[in-house]
Amino acid sequence: MNFFKQIIFLCGLAAFCAGGVFAQSAAQYVERGRDNYKNGDYTGAIINWHRAIAADAAVEGKLAPYLANAYAKRGAEYYLRKEYDRAISDFDASLKLNPDAKEIRQARSLAEKAGEEKEAAPPVAPVYTPPQPAENDKPKPVAAKPGPGRKAEAKAKSPESESDGNWWGAMLGLFFIGVIGVGIVRTILRALDWYRKRKARKAAVLPAGDAGPPPPQPRTDAPPAGVNALVLEGKYEEARAVIARKKTLDLADYAALLVINIKMGDFMRARLTASQISQELRDRSKEKTDYRLYLPLAKECREKGETELAHQLNQLAATVLLRDGSTREAPREFYDLALSFENGGETDLAITLYATLIETARLYRDEAVRLRRLKEKLPQGGDKPAAPPVVTPHKAANRQGAAFKTGSNIFGTVLGGRYELKGDLGEGGMGVVYEAWDRQLSRKAAVKRMHSWLKANAEAYAGFRREAQLVAKLRHPNIVGVQGIIEEGGEVFLVFDYVAGRSLSDIIDERKTLPLKDCKEIMKGVCAAVDYAHGEKVIHRDLKPSNIMLENGNYPLVMDFGLASELRDSMTRISHQTMSGTPAYMAPEQHDGIVKKESAIYALGVCLYEMLSGEMPFDRDYEKRKKLKDYRGVSGRVPWLPGGLDAVIDRALEPEPSQRFASALDFYDALRRF
Structure with missing residues (x-):
């Protein structure tokens, strides 16, 4: 009885320590079976897939063809080993799952025929007879010595029975020791994983008195290797020439050009390059870059008085982080960059990053409080950002407005001294859309002009103006943004991002x-x-x-x-x-x-x-x-x-x-x- 009590105790201890070692989901069994099948272990595949079906009957239909193949493969192995009965059994199991498999049916016929031939003329296998020990060599029973104070009766035990008992006990003991060992190892691994996660969470929290993030460093691997060396040596013209000889440029090349132009003080070209990078980020959604590359460049431009270019570079950094970053995996990057923008006066970018962090991740720090304070400081108050820029009319405004009204050729007309109309893109429910060229940023834009018949309706006219104010506060990678409003010659135009699609x-x-x-x-x-x-x-x-x-x-x-x-x-x-x-x-x-x-x-x-x-x-x-x-x-x-x-x-x-x-x-x- 004591022996069975010990077994029950060990079973309970093993179940407690194992922590679900044997409780596997159907998906795990399916994956194990797939690995077994790839490695040629068809028996293991069959066992694991049957366990998956037992765990979740819904996968039976999906696993049926794979089980049929596994049975067929194992049957073929039995056939090669001349174990025809087992081969026939596996072929039958495969045909039960896939009755239309002609090859398996033929293989079963061959195995059945080979089995009949084997029974007709079975091979004579050599019989090995171990030598019998001599009578004198046989071990004799050993009498147990009587203990002190007790009557000893010599009870002889045969070595064979004692050996069998020891073998079963050893195997049973090893089994439970293995189960307990697996449970202990699993528990230790869980504890280590919990400790690592707890340590990572602690490391991610900034100290309460931290004034902000350290200045981020750009990636050193952004430009190509040869160009990078030339830039470090100050040979900017040579580096620019190397890039110019390339047939196609990637994001790293444009980033190198941006660095070169800023270092050489060619800020006009730097603005054009930054605009091209913004377009490339949309066109090459799968190509990764590092937002930290643009931050020190923006700081350098601000120190040199190029505030507009500095803002453009900060926008690039925010765009890259919003596109490639994850608020759940790296909330600190979003918080640090938003805090840096807030301290640097980039209120709109800080609002965007704080809002994104709040919407897509758990509360990280005090981003909700900071977002509310920033919105309260906005010029229009509340949660509405400032309206888009309004370009004042020029002296030639009336003449240009007359051209629109009379229906004469408007292409070549420059709106606001900046947007040159190039062609007609189409007509929407509230206006006509033209393709334009932005002379300031050297890129395409889309310009919408309100229908003349809608302008007579004061409410519709107000709605058209309200459209720009609504869209202007929507800054998202999947929304076509509005750049501004232009009023000329009694007409109102909206300038949108150009979409090449x-x-x-x-x-x-x-x-x-x-x-x-x-x-x-x-x-x-x-x-x-x-x-x-x-x-x-x-x-x-x-x-x-x-x-x-x-x-x-x-x-x-x-x-x-x-x-x-x-x-x-x-x-x-x-x-x-x-x-x-x-x-x-x-x-x-x-x-x-x-x-x-x-x-x-x-x-x-x-x-x-x-x-x-x-x-x-x-x-x-x-x-x-x-x-x-x-x-x-x-x-x-x-x-x-x-x-x-x-x-x-x-x-x-x-x-x-x-x-x-x-x-x-x-x-x-x-x-x-x-």
Whole structure:
């Protein structure tokens, strides 16, 4: 009894220390089976995959073809070893999982035939008979000596029985020792991992009296090796010549040019290079760079009186960190850079970084307090940044305005002494869009002029001006930003960032349907832009594929916030009109003149449906069918889409706003799992 009590105690101790050694998830068993299969251990693969099925029956259908292959492979090995019965058994198991496999059926026939031949003429194997020990050599029983004060009875024990008992006890002891050892090691590893994480968290916290971050150092590996050496030696002209001989330039080359131009005092070229880097950051989203490269250059420019260039370089640093950084993995980088901008007078950049840190990560330090204080210091007060710059009219303004009114050739006209009109890009709901050349920054821009028939409406005219003020405070990598407002000759122009790409609607018209992978990539940026705008209390009331531009493949940029609206008490009624937006993409409440942030979630669902199927969920009787959810599921149009995708779109298209996804990021989180 004592022996069994010890076994029970050891089992309990092993289970306690192991801490879940044997409790493995189905995914772990599947992964182990895959490793076994790759290494040729088909028995291990079969065992682990059967354990995965036992842990989660839902994976049985997915693992069936792999199990069939594993059984077939192991059966082939048994056949080569002439173990035909085992081979036939494995081939039968494989055929049960994959009845249509002709090769396996043929292999089974061969194994069966070979087994019959083996039974007909079995080979005679040599029999090894160990020599028997002589009678005198056999060990004799040993009598136990009687103990003191007791009657001793000599009980003989055979060595064979004693050896068997010792062997089983040793094996059982080793097994439990191994289990306990594994549990102890696992516990130690968990403790070490907890200690490392705790130490890292402590190291990430700044001391309370810290006045700010140390001056960040630029990467020394930014320029090419040869150019870097020339720059360090002060041979700037030679370094510039080396770069000029290259056929194509990457971000490192442009960064080297930026350093060279600033060191040589050629600030005009430095501004142009900084603008080119800003464009390259958009075009080459996968190419990484270091935001710390631009900070000492900005400091040097500020010391030399080039405050505009210094601001441009600080913007580049913030853009790179927002694009490549992670607030969850490195919140200190965001906090330190925002604090540096705050102390340096770069209020708008500090606000952007603080807001990003608050929205996407847990509270790191006092960023919420700092953000509130900065917003209180803004010229317009509250949480609205200063309005975009307004360029005053020139003497020739009336003459230029007359050219617009008479419809004469406007190309070549210079607006605000800066933007030269080059061509016509198209016409939107509120104005005509022209391509322009920014003479100051030597780059393209887009200029929108309001329709003359809309200008007669004072409310529409005010809405057009309000568009710039709303968009100007939206600074996000996936939103087309506004550069400013120009008033000339009684006309109002908006200057936007130029987007060298095509609209999503044009892509859908051309390709009809988009792969799910492309849809997810596009929706990732669109949802990020919409969620950011909602955080700034702005709604895009006309979200649709024609207002989504694609740059550099599938990089999305949301534009035309002309129908945007400030959120008031999470709901806004449109004055003097029943609805705004495009009916096919509007939420049911928009038909009644109500706009909420959930209205944009509805539009996202319609856009996703159209991207996947090339069709609209509602093509007529919009208001009635939307309220009844009378539409065909997307899987009915595209049967090969994964199951469950209908449920995501169905939730986004709920007639009741409160039943939709709570935010655009929640919508994308549900989509990205497919």
